[in-house]
Every structure is written in structure tokens, then in C-alpha cells.
Amino acid sequence: MACVGVCFGTPEAPCLTTVPIRAASFSVTSICRELWAGDANDVRLPACESYFLMLYLEDAEHADIRSDGSCAPVRRFGRGTICIVDLGDGAAIRLNSRLRSLAFVLPKALFGETAELSPDTGPRRLVCRRGEPDSVLCNLGTALLAFFAGSGKAPSPAPLGPVAVAICAHLLHRYGEPIEASGGKAARVFLREDLGTPLLPIATRIDRAKAYLANHTLSLEDIACACGFGSLEHFAKAFVGETGVTPSVWRRGCLH
DSSP states (O other): OOOOGGGGTOTTOOEEEEOOSSSOOEEEEEEEEOOOTTSOOEEEEOOOSEEEEEEESSOEEEEEBOTTSOBOOOEEEOTTEEEEEEGGGOEEEEESSOEEEEEEEEEHHHHHHHHTTOTTTOSEEEOOEEEEEOHHHHHHHHHHHHHHTSSSSOOOHHHHHHHHHHHHHHHHHHHEEEOOOGGGOOHHHHHHHHSOOOOOOHHHHHHHHHHHHTOTTSOHHHHHHHTTOSSHHHHHHHHHHHHSSOHHHHHHHHHO
């Protein structure tokens, strides 16, 4: 389930997809759905091993549809807030207003790949959220809107990939909770032995950061997070150690 436009009754909705790290895909759909009088305004997302993320671009109102078909009370979601849902059992809502949003389908495997970039993160699951403000995702969403506002052609994976990784890394750091590895293994051991991929060394993460720095829509904080550094200070220190200059100086050299 990549493009979710059909689930929202807008099959023509533009959708961007990429494989930002190794094998798992990332997709985001620009949703603009009016409230249609006399028609069904239900949205149903099928069950899959993914998380669904909604970033509201304007105020909206909708209600969750329970498993028995009844509706929960209508909730208002302000512009700039998000909603994170685990699609393990699917999800359904009933719209009570026009909906303008960015809708993301993020496979759980993608967060495993993202966690491998950071020795400090380990395997995590996302905690569901409803109507929570998130300024970082708003900024990254603005970068994605620039792709949608282009010539109508899908962007190449190169510029979209860094934004996708930054989004997943931010979600892990802000909304992730550790997953206990079986047999009492520590998270780092779980990554090395069960996923079969060693944690990326500093030099490799700095090389990745260099590529991201060429994208002026990503902040230094976003890049630090996407490359597995716990803070901007840690990122800057490691970058200077590998290159002899700060990330800001390197970026200026890329852009001029």
C-alpha cells in the first residue's frame, strides 16, 4: 500500500515514493479531500506491517471508526499537528471536514534500517500519537511540498531520499520506544546478529552527511538526526574530526 489516495476517495492524488536506505520503501501522498454531502466520507486503511503518519496542512475534524462500526467522538486536528497510527490491524476514520494533509505510509522495516544508521538508537517501535504539534515535521513537510509543486513529474530518488531518512530518524528519536530483543540481548547486539548488518562507522555516516548537506532544505539538526548523531554538537565534532571543517562551512562550499 504505497499511494493511499484511493483509500481517501482521491485516486488521482499525487504520490512520491523512494527507497531511501536499502530495501524498504517510503511513500507520501498529497491529500486534498472535500467533504461531500450525501456521500460516504469514511476512510479505511487496510492492515499491513506499516505505520501511517498524517501531517495536517490545515485544521480538520474527523472521528475514529471503532472495530464494531461505531464512531468515537469527533476530534479537531490543528494545522501543523500529526497523527501516527500502527496499521497492524488497519484503521478507519469518518471525515467531518475538508482534509488537506500529507499522508505517509512507512513500513516498519524502514525504521529497522533507519535504526542501523545510529549506534545510539537500537530497534524501536513508534508510539501512536493524535493531534500532537511537531515543528520539525512541519519543516520537512514544507520541503516535500516543494517536490509536489514541481513540473508534475516525480522527483528523482536522490533529493527525496535525504528528506525521507530525516523524517524516519526524527520519528524514531521523538516517538520511538525500545523494543526488547529476544533472549535478553542488548539492542546493539540484536542489530548486529539478528539483522546481519554492522552499525555504520563514523566515516561512513560523515560521507552520508556530506551528501545531505548539498540539500539546502534540510537543517543541520535534521542531518545530524538522520545520520545517527545524538546531538548537533556531537555531529559537528565528528564532522570536523573527519573533514577539518564544520558542517556549515562544508555546506557553503557545496552551494557556492
